[in-house]
Amino acid sequence: MREVHYSQIVEAVREIALRANYELPQDVELAYRRALETEESELGKEVLQQILLNIKASKEEQMAYCQDTGVAVVFVEIGQDVRVVGGALEEAINEGVRRAYAEGYLRASMVYDPVFERKNTKDNAPAVVHYRVVPGEVLRLVFAPKGAGSENTSRLAMLKPADGWEGVKNFVLETVRLAGPNACPPFTVGVGIGGTFEYCALLAKRALLRPVGERSSDPVARRMEEELIEEVNKIGWGPMGFGGTVTAVDVKVELYPCHIASLPVAVNIQCHASRHAEVEL
Numbered sequence: 001m002r003e004v005h006y007s008q009i010v011e012a013v014r015e016i017a018l019r020a021n022y023e024l025p026q027d028v029e030l031a032y033r034r035a036l037e038t039e040e041s042e043l044g045k046e047v048l049q050q051i052l053l054n055i056k057a058s059k060e061e062q063m064a065y066c067q068d069t070g071v072a073v074v075f076v077e078i079g080q081d082v083r084v085v086g087g088a089l090e091e092a093i094n095e096g097v098r099r100a101y102a103e104g105y106l107r108a109s110m111v112y113d114p115v116f117e118r119k120n121t122k123d124n125a126p127a128v129v130h131y132r133v134v135p136g137e138v139l140r141l142v143f144a145p146k147g148a149g150s151e152n153t154s155r156l157a158m159l160k161p162a163d164g165w166e167g168v169k170n171f172v173l174e175t176v177r178l179a180g181p182n183a184c185p186p187f188t189v190g191v192g193i194g195g196t197f198e199y200c201a202l203l204a205k206r207a208l209l210r211p212v213g214e215r216s217s218d219p220v221a222r223r224m225e226e227e228l229i230e231e232v233n234k235i236g237w238g239p240m241g242f243g244g245t246v247t248a249v250d251v252k253v254e255l256y257p258c259h260i261a262s263l264p265v266a267v268n269i270q271c272h273a274s275r276h277a278e279v280e281l
């Protein structure tokens, strides 16, 4: 049994939270560079240039890429032969979030209760944590801060099996159409199909962690991704919604078996601040 100390996790989360907020992943930056070559609108090109400048500036100055530093979403992959010592895993994650958001001058955006008082928790905790127990001794943490602009436009539908691919496709396209400029395009669109009500939402969010520009290894999901990215970019929102041919730089589809009578579909819209950073302990 491998032991990982509470303090290692706090430090690791602090570091990836800062890194995620300051530095966009390389695959995302590359996708915007490619988009600059394919975007047909002049205004769209200008926006993409601003986005690329922003990526450079936030990395060099170690400042937040966007003022909305998001909900602290953390994906944990914990090996079944790992034991966390010195404190609770989830408390370590929250402590790492508190330290990063205070030290990095990152905006604290979490409020409680969510309906009446909506009082800021002041430290951006608690995080929203998703766990997966895997074989072995690995402890992998992925920090993916999620801004409200794009999260608010995400949607879920429990379709009928008879709705089929046309139903799924229409739902995805309608979601992108409704999202529009409010969700700060160009998007990466995460699509979860199958599972249950809650699981397809998680699939859609997880899909956003896959490298932009890389197709799914599942041939069915790959076909769907290819068709969807083409259709999404016909919608015409373009960079920041000023019109153009690059509304999304990618669509990621994750599939899972589902009940004979269900067809759950979730669409998680990711704005151009497509942030995530990871560490393995």
Ligand code: SF4
Binding pocket: 066, 067, 068, 069, 146, 147, 148, 149, 150, 182, 183, 184, 271, 272, 273
């Ligand atoms: S939608 Fe994204 S880019 Fe727009 S303000 Fe929110 S986090 Fe920033």
